[in-house]
Amino acid sequence: MSVPADLHYTPEHEWVSAEGTTVSVGITDYAAQQLGDVVYISLPAPGAAVTAGEPCGEVESVKSVSDLYSPVDGEVLEVNSELEDDPSLVNAEPYTSGWMFRVRVAQDGNGDPALPTDLLSAAEYEELTKSAG
Amino acid sequence: MTSFAGWQMPLRYASETAEHQAVRHAAGIFDLSHMGEILVTGPGAGAALDYALTGHLSIVPVGRARYTMICAPDGGVLDDLVVYRRGEQEFLVIANASNTGVVLSSLRERVAGYDATVADATSDYALIAVQGPTAAGIVAPLTDLDLAAMKYYAGAFGEVAGRAAWVARTGYTGEDGFEIYCRPEDAEHVWTALTADGAGAGLIPAGLAARDTLRLEAGMPLYGNELGLDVTPFEAGLGRVVKFDKPGDFVGREALAARAEAGPERRLVGLTIDSRRIARHGYPVSAEGRTCGVVTSGAPSPTLGSPIAMAYLEGPGTGELTVGIRGAAVPVHLTDLPFYRRSKEK
Numbered sequence: 001m002s003v004p005a006d007l008h009y010t011p012e013h014e015w016v017s018a019e020g021t022t023v024s025v026g027i028t029d030y031a032a033q034q035l036g037d038v039v040y041i042s043l044p045a046p047g048a049a050v051t052a053g054e055p056c057g058e059v060e061s062v063k064s065v066s067d068l069y070s071p072v073d074g075e076v077l078e079v080n081s082e083l084e085d086d087p088s089l090v091n092a093e094p095y096t097s098g099w100m101f102r103v104r105v106a107q108d109g110n111g112d113p114a115l116p117t118d119l120l121s122a123a124e125y126e127e128l129t130k131s132a133g
Numbered sequence: 134m135t136s137f138a139g140w141q142m143p144l145r146y147a148s149e150t151a152e153h154q155a156v157r158h159a160a161g162i163f164d165l166s167h168m169g170e171i172l173v174t175g176p177g178a179g180a181a182l183d184y185a186l187t188g189h190l191s192i193v194p195v196g197r198a199r200y201t202m203i204c205a206p207d208g209g210v211l212d213d214l215v216v217y218r219r220g221e222q223e224f225l226v227i228a229n230a231s232n233t234g235v236v237l238s239s240l241r242e243r244v245a246g247y248d249a250t251v252a253d254a255t256s257d258y259a260l261i262a263v264q265g266p267t268a269a270g271i272v273a274p275l276t277d278l279d280l281a282a283m284k285y286y287a288g289a290f291g292e293v294a295g296r297a298a299w300v301a302r303t304g305y306t307g308e309d310g311f312e313i314y315c316r317p318e319d320a321e322h323v324w325t326a327l328t329a330d331g332a333g334a335g336l337i338p339a340g341l342a343a344r345d346t347l348r349l350e351a352g353m354p355l356y357g358n359e360l361g362l363d364v365t366p367f368e369a370g371l372g373r374v375v376k377f378d379k380p381g382d383f384v385g386r387e388a389l390a391a392r393a394e395a396g397p398e399r400r401l402v403g404l405t406i407d408s409r410r411i412a413r414h415g416y417p418v419s420a421e422g423r424t425c426g427v428v429t430s431g432a433p434s435p436t437l438g439s440p441i442a443m444a445y446l447e448g449p450g451t452g453e454l455t456v457g458i459r460g461a462a463v464p465v466h467l468t469d470l471p472f473y474r475r476s477k478e479k
Binding site: 036062 | 145410
């Protein structure tokens, strides 16, 4: 199971990568393995407002349907339309071609992207998945 | 891993889709040791099972198997079963793990008037299934049995990888394959020998998720989904397992005869879906916007490349059918069962 060191994570098993105020979001390798083969993904519409910790889509695997939570507050810029035809990208490459959506977030006082303060580091996320078994 | 009827079971080893495809095109190996094994023995064993089950077991030849059911007096299905006749006076009844206790107590009650004994042998057997078109080639070099001569729904005592086993040409995948009942202490050895021998023939371990999509494509019912106390074999389209022409009474005869006469209250149908979304167990089916049934099982079909489902429909189910998938009415199409039938070369 891989947990790239340069990403942020949530306890709901999303990863977050910020470039300026554009934040990319996907689900972790751990989540993809737990779900099994992903067969359908419902993503928020571009332009939609999303709220940290609120459901904004669905990830459906052979055996289950799970809510997809937004890890940040902001406006959806873009979604990964390749997942429509090939949702298995989420299993194969969860951190790269399996990304799900991009959100524009506000800037904080220092001009950095305003991310929730409770995002986890790679080490913290790895610890969480270990304690979950 | 997942909890299933008190057992820890592998839902998948890696990708359930890859496991499914391996069974369709090469072979998969399953650990099915959770299944219940019940031995019914004695001079009256055949007659006792004729009374206890819907099938006509006393005429089954030694070394052959039957798919059958055990019903409640009102005709509701207590479980679906595979029964092997292993000797003149010995039958091995295979029950679903979640129903083993019910089947055992019902059989004990029902054989009371017969010269037969019922014994729970579940913990005496591990069950390893090798399923798929290359299964025979994988198992044959490891056994003293002549598998080429073994017919579908037949079985024999022999050895696999040097360990005693009951080997049967049965399964729950819609493919050719074998089910190997061996002693639990021999299971690891047998599994290891089969996986080593089978790797070159494309054999991979397969879990419960693949087992479910395989049986669904093959149109085989799953107890708790398509079968239950609230349906008779006739609703499930399996009225053929009820042998009214056998002599004597059997549990449920009167109720089942009435149902056969009146026709089923609901019918089990196949559905295909033009979407990637899956119509799952319990989702409502509507015809022209009016609820007319419920989905019993649904999954992506790796063979068809789109989702499939089985559902019980009341009434004719004509007009435009939809399934309510979490608030959205998704169009579905009625189709004949099974969704998949293997091509038979023999």
